[in-house]
Amino acid sequence: MASTAADPGLSPYDRIGGMAVFRAITDRFYDLMEAEPGFAALRAIHAADLAPMRASLPLFLAGWAGGPRDWWDANPGKCMMSMHAPMVIGQDVARQWADAMARAIADVAPAEREMAEALSAMLTRMALGMARN
Template structure:
């Protein structure tokens, strides 16, 4: 009987370019948040020093997309949506988050455009889903 060797499908994490690409995207995201007045309200609700966020967001996205689970192991049981509930996120803030992330992904333009578009779309939905008003 003929045997087939199946290569496991690459994870979204691998297709996007791993942690190095996620760090470039999230650094661009926070650079935009810090410099573009379109994201001023979003910037204002974050702590003055974004260094901890520049560390935690790429690690969150790494585990979430099928890569190393560093953030998840350090935050057992932490739910990203519930964690954001006290922040009073409205549609405008969620839109700023989604727009900044979409622009960051486009600016970094990871080689695999299908996965880059999918990442922008799913994060857009996640962010807008956090809006309470």
């Protein structure tokens, strides 16, 4: 769908570019996590097989941004925040998540830059807020 910053009727999901762009961002996020030594601590707390997360995270982010609610349909009653609560997420790992996501968004470079930057800033804030120590 063509999107313009001037159309206030579009959701953040539409303005970012829809599901294909959310998939590109999350694939880049996990590629970086797998390849970069600077994200090793973050990689270490994930399961060996990242395929389920590659499938799931774009659906979560898409629905959270106002797109299709597939993640909630597939996970009734599941709460993303309480799901992370038992994980021991230190500031270093939270920072790695935020940095990998910000880089992924910058690398994919969604056409509507202002919305991409807002998404990046919001996810950074969320990730850093999830650190326990």
